Amino acid sequence: MENVVLSVHLILALLLIGVVLLQRSEGGGLLGGGGVMTNRGATNALQKVTWVIASAFIVTSITLTILSAQNSRSTSVLDGAAGTTAPAEGTTEPALPDLNLAPPPAGDAPVAPPPAQ
Numbered sequence: 749m750e751n752v753v754l755s756v757h758l759i760l761a762l763l764l765i766g767v768v769l770l771q772r773s774e775g776g777g778l779l780g781g782g783g784v785m786t787n788r789g790a791t792n793a794l795q796k797v798t799w800v801i802a803s804a805f806i807v808t809s810i811t812l813t814i815l816s817a818q819n820s821r822s823t824s825v826l827d828g829a830a831g832t833t834a835p836a837e838g839t840t841e842p843a844l845p846d847l848n849l850a851p852p853p854a855g856d857a858p859v860a861p862p863p864a865q
Contacts, residue, residue, distance in 0.1 A: 750815045757808040764801045806849060 771794050 750763070753808055753811050753815065753828060757805065757812060760801055760805045764798070764805055767794060767798050767801060771798070799810070
């Protein structure tokens with residue numbers, strides 16, 4: 749159901765873009781300079797089609813929002829991210845890793861580079 753509404757929503761978005769680009773603006777539209785869209789009746793028809801498509805677009809937007817809210821879970825997105833789990837309630841700080849650093853070398857001399865060949 750959600751995929752069907754989403755497909756209709758995308759088609760309406762493309763139609764709305766196309767109809768808005770066909771309309772004549774004050775500086776001339778996509779078909780500016782005459783042609784098929786010169787009379788007043790065509791402008792009114794395009795405005796009515798724009799209103800119908802825009803209304804249907806808003807209805808599908810609200811429908812998608814309602815469907816998404818019904819399918820949502822009460823958990824956070826971060827709870828299921830990459831196999832991580834939420835920390836236990838009793839822990840205050842994470843445990844630090846034991847680095848087991850080796851003791852510094854004996855003597856004061858620096859480590860010599862390998863001999864050149």
